[in-house]
Amino acid sequence: MLQITGVSRRFGDVTALADVSLEIRQGEFFALLGPSGCGKTTLLRILAGFESPDSGTVTLDGDDLLGRAAHRRPVNLMFQSYALFPHMTVAKNVAYGLEREKLSKAEIRSRVGEVLEKVGLSAMAGRRPQQLSGGQRQRVALARAIVKRPRLLLLDEPLSALDKKVRAEMQLELKRLQHEVGITFVVVTHDQEEAMSLADRIAVFNAGRVEQVDEPVRLYERPRTPFVAGFVGAGNLFPGRACAAGVAADGLGVLPGVSDLPDGTPALLAVRPERIRLDDGGGVLKGEVADVSFYGGVSHVAVTVPGRPEPVLVATQGATRVRPGAQVGLAWTPGDGVLVPQ
Numbered sequence: 001m002l003q004i005t006g007v008s009r010r011f012g013d014v015t016a017l018a019d020v021s022l023e024i025r026q027g028e029f030f031a032l033l034g035p036s037g038c039g040k041t042t043l044l045r046i047l048a049g050f051e052s053p054d055s056g057t058v059t060l061d062g063d064d065l066l067g068r069a070a071h072r073r074p075v076n077l078m079f080q081s082y083a084l085f086p087h088m089t090v091a092k093n094v095a096y097g098l099e100r101e102k103l104s105k106a107e108i109r110s111r112v113g114e115v116l117e118k119v120g121l122s123a124m125a126g127r128r129p130q131q132l133s134g135g136q137r138q139r140v141a142l143a144r145a146i147v148k149r150p151r152l153l154l155l156d157e158p159l160s161a162l163d164k165k166v167r168a169e170m171q172l173e174l175k176r177l178q179h180e181v182g183i184t185f186v187v188v189t190h191d192q193e194e195a196m197s198l199a200d201r202i203a204v205f206n207a208g209r210v211e212q213v214d215e216p217v218r219l220y221e222r223p224r225t226p227f228v229a230g231f232v233g234a235g236n237l238f239p240g241r242a243c244a245a246g247v248a249a250d251g252l253g254v255l256p257g258v259s260d261l262p263d264g265t266p267a268l269l270a271v272r273p274e275r276i277r278l279d280d281g282g283g284v285l286k287g288e289v290a291d292v293s294f295y296g297g298v299s300h301v302a303v304t305v306p307g308r309p310e311p312v313l314v315a316t317q318g319a320t321r322v323r324p325g326a327q328v329g330l331a332w333t334p335g336d337g338v339l340v341p342q
């Protein structure tokens with residue numbers, strides 16, 4: 001549905017976007033994930049028509065999008081700070097865009113009512129934004145964005161202003177809403193868990209470039225670049241060279257992993273903390289427990305391994321009995337070690 005091809009944008013010395021190409025499908029919940037300053041907002045602004053690329057093309061349903069003025073695009077952008085009109089009621093805020101389109105009063109009333117119902121704010125239609133909680137304001141901004149029924153809804157960090165609990169609720173809401181209205185969503189976030197839980201597919205950005213586009217599970221289990229392996233989930237990364245059994249790690253010997261790289265290729269072995277078992281009798285690495293943190297559902301155990309500057313992180317289900325100072329072995333199956341070319 002949306003085809004972005006070779007889009008680049010520079011601001012002076014800064015390359016905000018470098019040759020970005022993406023295909024986004026009809027009805028998809030697509031996430032742009034990356035650290036601050038990697039070009040996410042710039043790409044949304046280009047799609048919405050508030051910014052032009054230096055080069056590249058964008059088509060929507062096969063038609064050129066970049067040649068159309070912002071207000072003529074079937075695209076809506078919900079800003080990073082969702083500026084509501086403070087002097088207008090919730091219903092007025094939502095109706096604003098439709099009034100500017102000169103729709104009839106009856107049509108506007110029915111569409112606003114329908115959308116407020118969808119986001120669960122029917123009872124608050126007459127309130128002003130300052131009489132709402134953060135999560136409720138968020139819903140108003142969403143209602144305002146979907147009431148115009150865009151083909152494409154762009155959301156820039158839609159949940160970043162919310163606290164953890166409301167945020168988790170709104171993530172579910174957002175998913176349900178997207179399903180219900182059937183609009184294609186492109187959401188920007190720098191929170192990898194949020195991207196994972198929301199999106200059908202994720203594009204990981206690094207310094208203006210797309211590093212990998214994949215489904216969440218695939219991205220997590222099969223990162224293709226060192227950046228993705230480091231950014232998506234706190235992985236343990238072991239540098240070395242690819243070999244038949246996995247990777248010959250610098251200073252640590254052969255560590256198990258599945259490799260399709262030619263022997264001797266410089267590579268990182270990525271092993272997720274939850275894939276490592278603490279093994280009293282054996283294991284491929286031996287070390288000493290440096291720290292144990294209990295998080296409720298999981299515990300994190302940091303293990304210092306001779307020959308490696310940073311500790312190896314292990315996540316266990318629930319509470320663990322190991323204590324700092326204990327000698328432990330670390331084990332994982334070859335299928336849980338992912339080789340990433342360096």
Ligand SMILES: Nc1ncnc2c1ncn2[C@@H]1O[C@H](COP(=O)(O)OP(=O)(O)OP(=O)(O)O)[C@@H](O)[C@H]1O
Pocket residue numbers: 011014015016034035036037038039040041042043190
């Ligand atoms: N109008 C502008 N003038 C100059 N530099 C800009 C402009 N807009 C963006 N940039 C620069 O381009 C880069 C990408 O910015 P962008 O806002 O797209 O990042 P982002 O990924 O959205 O970051 P964040 O997660 O912090 O919102 C940054 O280095 C930024 O400083």
Ligand SMILES: [Mg+2]
Pocket residue numbers: 040041042080156
């Ligand atoms: Mg941004």
